[in-house]
Amino acid sequence: SDHSLTYPTSPADMDWASLYPIYAVKDDEQSKPKLTSHDNDPEEKRTAIKALTKNVEIADIGCGFGGLIFALAPKFPDKLILGLEIRTSVTEYVQEKVRALRVQNAATGAYQNASCIRANTMKFLPNFFQKAQLDKIFLCFPDPHFKQRKHKARIVSYTLNSEYAYVLKPGAVVYTITDVQDLHEWMKGHFEKHPSFERVSKVFEEGEGDNGEGMDECVRLMRGETEEGKKVTRNNGMKYVACFRRLEDPAWP
Numbered sequence: 662s663d664h665s666l667t668y669p670t671s672p673a674d675m676d677w678a679s680l681y682p683i684y685a686v687k688d689d690e691q692s693k694p695k696l697t698s699h700d701n702d703p704e705e706k707r708t709a710i711k712a713l714t715k716n717v718e719i720a721d722i723g724c725g726f727g728g729l730i731f732a733l734a735p736k737f738p739d740k741l742i743l744g745l746e747i748r749t750s751v752t753e754y755v756q757e758k759v760r761a762l763r764v765q766n767a768a769t770g771a772y773q774n775a776s777c778i779r780a781n782t783m784k785f786l787p788n789f790f791q792k793a794q795l796d797k798i799f800l801c802f803p804d805p806h807f808k809q810r811k812h813k814a815r816i817v818s819y820t821l822n823s824e825y826a827y828v829l830k831p832g833a834v835v836y837t838i839t840d841v842q843d844l845h846e847w848m849k850g851h852f853e854k855h856p857s858f859e860r861v862s863k864v865f866e867e868g869e870g871d872n873g874e875g876m877d878e879c880v881r882l883m884r885g886e887t888e889e890g891k892k893v894t895r896n897n898g899m900k901y902v903a904c905f906r907r908l909e910d911p912a913w914p
């Protein structure tokens with residue numbers, strides 16, 4: 662259950678610095694600390710929230726045990742990567758692994774750019790991310806919710822796609838992968854009919870020739886480095902990939 666989850670009232674109210682401490686703006690650089698407004702607090706206690714020197718640009722939605730974020734972190738050392746996961750124990754596992762990898766790699770500073778929070782991403786995604794903040798969103802092996810009456814729990818729908826569109830930059834990409842053909846068709850259908858998205862090229866998704874030359878490197882990572890991707894490989898299962906580019910919004914006449 663997600664009843665105990667709390668959400669920031671806006672992206673500026675998130676304590677990003679505790680997730681990415683080395684990217685926190687130092688006190689002396691921060692001319693005006695951002696304040697969370699506890700409007701109903703009688704003593705007007707306000708908590709100073711440290712800003713970051715850069716924003717999260719890559720989000721892995723339903724990140725599970727974090728295989729993908731740990732593979733992305735060294736490949737995109739200049740980008741902040743966030744896993745969002747609804748299960749408490751799984752989120753704690755990922756956070757613990759982040760801590761351990763940061764300690765092990767203290768000399769190089771690797772994995773400072775990866776983090777994970779507990780969240781139900783079907784709710785309030787725009788409270789975490791500003792408009793046009795993200796470069797990439799990953800939806801890897803989302804729960805299929807096979808039964809018709811459970812389809813509303815799927816993390817792809819026309820409404821949720823509008824939220825993904827809001828937080829993505831024009832030109833940014835949503836990556837989807839699943840081993841369930843019915844869910845693949847569902848995700849494809851919902852993104853294809855959404856005016857903010859267009860499907861990327863076949864080469865981007867599959868590459869060419871025996872070695873998949875030209876395949877986008879993140880497609881390669883989500884096929885091979887997610888826990889579910891590894892499981893499907895072990896079972897010789899099919900992986901269905903579909904990626905969609907965020908289009909520019911049309912100009913107002």
Ligand code: SAM
Nearest residue numbers: 723724725746747781782783801802887888889
């Ligand atoms: N992406 C990982 C992978 O490919 O190995 C995990 C896939 S697992 C089948 C689906 C994950 O999504 C689970 O860890 C589940 O707890 C999480 N999840 C499901 N609904 C969610 C939601 N609304 N918000 C955040 N996480 C969610």
